[in-house]
Amino acid sequence: MSAPPFPLPSTLQELAGVAVRDLARDFGTPTYVYDAAGITERVARLRAFDVVRYAQKANSNLAVLDLVRRAGALVDAVSAGEIHRALAAGWAASGEPSPIVYTADLFDREALELVLEHGLAVNCGSPDMIDQYGERVDGGEITLRVNPGFGHGHSRKTNTGGPHSKHGIWHEQLEACVARAAHYDLRVTGLHVHIGSGVDMRHLAQVAEACCELAVRTGPGLQSISAGGGLPTRYREGDPEPDIAAYFAIWDGVRERLKRGLGHPVRLEIEPGRFLVAESGWLVTEVRAVKRTSQHTFVLVDAGFNVLARPVLYGAYHPMALVPADADPRPLRDVVVAGPLCESGDIFTQDEGGLVRTQPLPEARVGDLLVIGGAGAYGAVMASNYNSKPLPAEVLLRAGKAQLVRARQTLEDLVRGEIIP
Numbered sequence: 092m093s094a095p096p097f098p099l100p101s102t103l104q105e106l107a108g109v110a111v112r113d114l115a116r117d118f119g120t121p122t123y124v125y126d127a128a129g130i131t132e133r134v135a136r137l138r139a140f141d142v143v144r145y146a147q148k149a150n151s152n153l154a155v156l157d158l159v160r161r162a163g164a165l166v167d168a169v170s171a172g173e174i175h176r177a178l179a180a181g182w183a184a185s186g187e188p189s190p191i192v193y194t195a196d197l198f199d200r201e202a203l204e205l206v207l208e209h210g211l212a213v214n215c216g217s218p219d220m221i222d223q224y225g226e227r228v229d230g231g232e233i234t235l236r237v238n239p240g241f242g243h244g245h246s247r248k249t250n251t252g253g254p255h256s257k258h259g260i261w262h263e264q265l266e267a268c269v270a271r272a273a274h275y276d277l278r279v280t281g282l283h284v285h286i287g288s289g290v291d292m293r294h295l296a297q298v299a300e301a302c303c304e305l306a307v308r309t310g311p312g313l314q315s316i317s318a319g320g321g322l323p324t325r326y327r328e329g330d331p332e333p334d335i336a337a338y339f340a341i342w343d344g345v346r347e348r349l350k351r352g353l354g355h356p357v358r359l360e361i362e363p364g365r366f367l368v369a370e371s372g373w374l375v376t377e378v379r380a381v382k383r384t385s386q387h388t389f390v391l392v393d394a395g396f397n398v399l400a401r402p403v404l405y406g407a408y409h410p411m412a413l414v415p416a417d418a419d420p421r422p423l424r425d426v427v428v429a430g431p432l433c434e435s436g437d438i439f440t441q442d443e444g445g446l447v448r449t450q451p452l453p454e455a456r457v458g459d460l461l462v463i464g465g466a467g468a469y470g471a472v473m474a475s476n477y478n479s480k481p482l483p484a485e486v487l488l489r490a491g492k493a494q495l496v497r498a499r500q501t502l503e504d505l506v507r508g509e510i511i512p
């Protein structure tokens with residue numbers, strides 16, 4: 092099994108044994124490229140946990156879901172669309188532990204109907220969810236997502252705990268929600284805590300303590316705890332690899348304490364998104380213009396925040412590598428990398444708040460390719476049609492071969508469903 096290159100070199104020719112030029116020739120640009128072996132290897136790294144439940148919001152391409160399922164992971168769904176994808180990728184609707192869990196802070200009507208139709212497990216993040224589900228079923232069980240009162244994240248926008256967060260059931264209302272569930276003959280059998288994404292390990296460890304205390308308060312019917320997602324991945328040179336063994340040990344300790352207290356086994360789940368896919372995905376773009384202002388050299392590529400939104404949304408850093416079109420020497424330059432959209436925020440090199448910064452890159456010319464790394468999570472799934480740009484192609488690399496796993500949208504696709512009355 093191969094691991095994706097880290098850190099990304101400043102120039103490269105191949106990704107997982109496939110020439111980037113061939114990818115651009117065969118599939119066009121911009122194109123998302125995923126390394127199958129890298130994703131499978133990440134699932135395997137978490138095997139100490141009883142259940143690895145993939146948070147498919149990070150990358151829900153059916154080919155990626157299929158890979159993750161074959162690697163032994165179960166799946167989380169946050170919408171009717173994600174339920175549909177989970178079923179289409181081959182997870183069964185029911186089983187022990189539940190192959191698919193619907194986790195959200197509300198049921199939209201379509202999601203509630205799908206959950207009921209397939210008898211899916213639900214993880215409720217609001218008291219109203221308990222009522223809406225309880226009114227429609229003849230008893231059963233649910234799990235609760237709890238906001239432990241604190242949170243953390245790589246950006247304010249990815250912090251999902253604390254009093255400003257809309258996520259989960261506020262910890263002080265836990266007992267009230269267990270009683271509310273009992274009113275409908277629903278037993279609360281699990282607790283789930285996810286405080287944010289891109290969190291450091293120290294904060295993730297705090298969650299385990301909080302979860303233990305909440306689990307005790309949930310009562311004797313507790314059968315599972317979920318550590319949520321949030322495992323960090325490496326974007327910059329020097330970013331540490333998360334210490335999975337140490338992290339597992341912390342949660343295992345909590346699980347053991349609960350097991351002793353309850354007198355029965357407690358299942359330990361983890362719900363990663365980014366950790367499984369981020370480092371195994373790249374965005375391949377083409378340099379289409381290079382221009383200067385008094386301050387900056389702008390390298391303009393054919394993908395913008397319509398394709399990769401993380402920089403404009405969070406000021407997220409992504410490593411970049413040039414695939415030069417020739418063998419000329421290319422000295423490093425500090426450049427601003429931007430996209431094609433008619434919007435000044437369409438810049439890949441920006442800090443949170445929209446402050447433009449530069450990133451060192453070998454001198455880029457029109458016709459070179461630019462590979463943006465760390466793009467396997469929250470890349471394609473957050474793409475849009477802004478400026479009437481078709482969604483990019485997605486390609487899976489496996490054993491040195493490239494397979495199209497999502498066709499690039501066509502211009503016809505863009506207007507499908509629109510009506511001139």
Ligand code: LLP
Pocket residue numbers: 146148149194249251285287288289319320321322362363364365366401405468469
């Ligand atoms: N579980 C729950 C309940 C979540 O809300 C999330 C992420 C995850 C698991 C997976 O978190 P991960 O392991 O991927 O950190 N678009 C943002 C990230 C938003 C995450 C939302 N929830 C980004 O690009 O950084």
